[in-house]
Amino acid sequence: xxxxxxKSFTTYQYSPSLIxxxxxxxxxxxxxSGYKGNPFIEALPPIFEEEDVALHIRKYPxxxxxxxxxxxxxxxxLIQQISDxxxxxxxxFLAAQRLSxxxxxxxxxxxxxxxxxxxxFNIGFKEILDSGIDQTGKNIAGIRSTAAxxxxxxxxxQGKTTTIESSxxxxxxxxxxxxxxxxxxxxxxxxxxxxxxxxxxxxxxxCFNFLQSVDSILGTNYFRKFASRGASVDMLIPxxxxxxxxxxxxxxxxxxxxxxxxxxxxxxxKMLNYFTQLINTIGVPVVLVGTFKAxxxxxxxxxxxxxxxxxxxMIMDRLEEGEEWDFFLESLWNYQWxxxxxxxxxxxxxxxxxxxxxxxxxxxxxxMLAQWQAIEDGEDKEKITVALLDTVAKQHMQLVQPLLKIxxxxxxxxxxxxxxxxxxWDELDLYLRNSAEKVNVQGEVRxxxxxxxxxxxxxxxxxxxxxxxxxxxxxxxxxxxxxxKILHSNEQDKDMVELRKQLVKEITRDNIDGKTEEEKVxxxxxxxxxxxxxxxxxxxRNAVKDNGKDTEAICEKLMDMxxxxxxxxxxxxxx
Numbered sequence: 001x002x003x004x005x006x007k008s009f010t011t012y013q014y015s016p017s018l019i020x021x022x023x024x025x026x027x028x029x030x031x032x033s034g035y036k037g038n039p040f041i042e043a044l045p046p047i048f049e050e051e052d053v054a055l056h057i058r059k060y061p062x063x064x065x066x067x068x069x070x071x072x073x074x075x076x077x078l079i080q081q082i083s084d085x086x087x088x089x090x091x092x093f094l095a096a097q098r099l100s101x102x103x104x105x106x107x108x109x110x111x112x113x114x115x116x117x118x119x120x121f122n123i124g125f126k127e128i129l130d131s132g133i134d135q136t137g138k139n140i141a142g143i144r145s146t147a148a149x150x151x152x153x154x155x156x157x158q159g160k161t162t163t164i165e166s167s168x169x170x171x172x173x174x175x176x177x178x179x180x181x182x183x184x185x186x187x188x189x190x191x192x193x194x195x196x197x198x199x200x201x202x203x204x205x206x207c208f209n210f211l212q213s214v215d216s217i218l219g220t221n222y223f224r225k226f227a228s229r230g231a232s233v234d235m236l237i238p239x240x241x242x243x244x245x246x247x248x249x250x251x252x253x254x255x256x257x258x259x260x261x262x263x264x265x266x267x268x269x270k271m272l273n274y275f276t277q278l279i280n281t282i283g284v285p286v287v288l289v290g291t292f293k294a295x296x297x298x299x300x301x302x303x304x305x306x307x308x309x310x311x312x313x314m315i316m317d318r319l320e321e322g323e324e325w326d327f328f329l330e331s332l333w334n335y336q337w338x339x340x341x342x343x344x345x346x347x348x349x350x351x352x353x354x355x356x357x358x359x360x361x362x363x364x365x366x367x368m369l370a371q372w373q374a375i376e377d378g379e380d381k382e383k384i385t386v387a388l389l390d391t392v393a394k395q396h397m398q399l400v401q402p403l404l405k406i407x408x409x410x411x412x413x414x415x416x417x418x419x420x421x422x423x424x425w426d427e428l429d430l431y432l433r434n435s436a437e438k439v440n441v442q443g444e445v446r447x448x449x450x451x452x453x454x455x456x457x458x459x460x461x462x463x464x465x466x467x468x469x470x471x472x473x474x475x476x477x478x479x480x481x482x483x484x485k486i487l488h489s490n491e492q493d494k495d496m497v498e499l500r501k502q503l504v505k506e507i508t509r510d511n512i513d514g515k516t517e518e519e520k521v522x523x524x525x526x527x528x529x530x531x532x533x534x535x536x537x538x539x540x541r542n543a544v545k546d547n548g549k550d551t552e553a554i555c556e557k558l559m560d561m562x563x564x565x566x567x568x569x570x571x572x573x574x575x
Contacts, residue, residue, distance in 0.1 A: 017255065018165055018194040019217065020173030025189075027180065038111040039180045040189055040248045041104055045171060053096045057166040059086040061335045068339055072375055075337040079375075082368040086162060087331045089324065091316050096167040098150055098314070099287070103171075103191070103250045106147035106285040112187065112248065116142035120245060126238035129277055137280075145283035149275065151257075151298055152289045154316030157361030160289050161255055163316070168192045168253065174217055187248065188218055194253040197290075201259045203271045207236035214243060237274060244284045252278070257290035260297055268297050318358035325349075325358060332367060338374050338382035351386045355393045357404050362397070369396050461496060462487055465503050472507050482506050 027042040035041045048056070061081035068075070110117060120128060120141040131140045138144045152160050177187040193213055198205030211223040226239050244252070254275075260268040278284045288298065319325045329352060333344040342348070356363035369392045374382045393401065462483055469479035486502050 017196050017213070018168065020169055020171070020192070022174040022176065022217075023172040025175050025177045025180075034108050035104060037113075038107055039177060039185060039187075040107045040110065040112065040250070043175045043177065043189065044104070044191070044250075047100060047104075048096060048170060050093055053093055053167075053170070054088045056170045057086060057088045057092050057096070059084050061085060063335050067337055068341075070337075075375060076372060078337050079368055079371045082332075082335055082364060082371075085332060085335065085364060086159075086166065087328055089159075089328065091159070091314065092163050092166060094314060095152065095163045096170065098312075099164075099167045099251065102148060102150065102285045102287075106145075106283055107248075107250065109143055109146040110245070110248065110283050112185075114143075117245075121242070124238070125241040125245070125282070129238060129241060129281055132277075133281055139281050143283060145280055147279045147283045147285040149279050149286045149288070151294075151313045152287065152316065153292060153295055153298070153313070155318050155359060156291050157359045158316045158318060159360050160316055164253055164255070164287065164289055165194065168194060168251075171250075189248040189250075190214070190217070191250040192253065193249060193251075194255060197254055197256045197259040199259065201268065201271070203274060204233045204236065206254075206271065207233065207240050210240050211236075211243075214247070218247070241278060241282045241284075244278070245282060249284050251285045251287060253287045253289065255289045257288045257298070258293040260294065272297065319360065320358060321353050325353060328360070329363070332364065336371065336384075338371055338384065340381040340383050342384040347386055348384065348389070351389050355389055355397075355404070359404075362400060362404075366393060366397065461499060464496065465499060468500055468503055469507060472504070474507055 025039070025043040027039065028046060030036045030042060061078070061084075063078075063081075067078055070078075112118075120139075120143070123141055128139050128141060133139050133145070136144065152164060154160050171191050173191055173193075175189040175191060177185050177189060179185055193210070195206065195209045195213060198209060208223065208227055211227060215221060215223050222239075222243060226236065231239075243249075260271060275286045275288070279286055288294070319328060326349065329349060330344060336342065352363060352366065356366055366389065370384050370389055373392050374384055374388060377388075465483035465486055466476075466479045469482055470476060474482070482503060486499055486506065
């Protein structure tokens with residue numbers, strides 16, 4: 001091997017980003033017609049329901065309350081388990097849903113028994129990539145890609161990598177096929193591949209990582225065969241596309257995509273253009289994961305690849321104080337190995353949020369460090385206190401304190417200094433405007449973005465809540481603000497009746513505060529009367545409401561609601 005080739009191997013040392021399991025193919029019946037007759041889809045696990053996702057994703061420490069009686073050193077080791085703690089949050093379910101749909105939908109156009117699919121290998125992937133797609137969206141082999149892309153962007157330490165890796169590991173990484181429907185079908189299907197963006201952000205480095213990753217999971221020697229010849233990027237790109245098609249790559253995930261920000265001029269656009277080719281021409285879906293720093297690049301260079309597929313990008317910001325933060329912290333707080341149990345009171349909740357600013361990774365480490373410190377000190381019966389949390393943060397988390405202080409300041413100009421932890425508003429606005437689908441925003445920044453038409457929201461529920469608030473005499477702007485707040489603090493599938501109740505409670509509290517006792521009584525009376533009118537639209541009491549004892553009007557209302565048969569319906573029953 002010459003010096004030049006030795007240098008290539010040395011420069012791009014590969015370390016696997018994520019390794020999954022391998023399985024022999026077991027084909028299952030498909031209930032969706034577009035998925036039938038395709039071994040790449042039929043060999044996948046059944047579509048996961050939310051309960052399955054929760055069971056696969058959650059990572060809880062081995063915990064028993066009696067472990068508090070164990071020795072100091074043993075308990076210090078048990079506390080270390082918290083570093084691996086994962087509590088399923090809405091972002092986990094959303095990522096798993098998107099990945100499942102994206103992968104299966106992309107495979108629809110990549111059935112290995114289609115003549116068009118086989119024709120690609122005869123034509124050659126350099127020619128296919130160079131030719132692009134025609135006006136109908138087909139490549140020169142006749143395949144019209146059904147693949148798409150989406151991105152997961154957000155604050156550092158919020159669990160973006162954990163979210164996507166948890167979703168990927170629900171699937172085998174490699175499926176070994178031998179026969180399909182009684183016919184020989186020998187194929188090693190790569191369901192997913194996760195790579196980190198090369199440290200220098202180069203396309204050549206990405207190709208090298210791809211080849212080495214495939215070799216590591218399949219036992220092949222593609223890297224030595226192609227990279228050792230001093231191959232150029234133009235030679236490596238078609239090889240990468242060829243292997244992705246040959247092995248039926250289900251999805252390619254590129255993490256740490258913000259590394260592209262440090263590339264030389266034009267380099268980022270070249271890599272993103274290749275991803276677009278891979279999606280639109282070859283039909284391999286791509287998921288890009290990175291911090292807010294990558295937002296500006298993806299808003300322009302990659303927007304053409306995020307086609308209208310109903311997936312939508314995800315923005316994962318730090319948790320906002322409220323229902324989701326409380327749920328996360330209360331779940332985490334269950335794992336406590338101090339000699340004395342410390343209840344999670346409101347002052348501790350507030351301090352944990354202040355010192356972590358809703359960043360999951362920092363909150364978990366802070367809680368772990370606090371328990372270690374409490375046991376080491378051995379004072380006050382090993383309790384976790386506000387003072388202890390302050391001490392731990394100052395002594396052991398010094399590097400992040402300046403950044404957290406900037407987040408706590410209500411100064412947008414200061415936030416621009418920490419673009420890994422907070423998005424620049426002009427870049428976020430451009431990103432949203434260039435997105436083909438509505439973007440799902442999770443966390444603190446969501447409260448500032450709900451009025452943007454490109455932010456994913458259940459519009460019907462929003463308008464219904466605004467209308468209800470206005471009916472209560474609330475100003476239009478305030479009605480929108482309260483409705484946004486209610487939607488933001490609840491899950492997307494929350495029952496509308498429950499949302500209305502929360503809205504009324506919010507309005508009641510705002511309107512009662514600061515009034516005299518006499519005004520309070522009158523206000524409560526008016527609102528109680530109005531609240532009684534807020535029945536579920538299917539509630540049969542609506543038939544009586546406003547109709548008094550008018551039986552004819554009540555009957556008409558019941559027929560409108562579909563709860564009483566009309567004369568036409570009854571006539572059809574007469575033989």
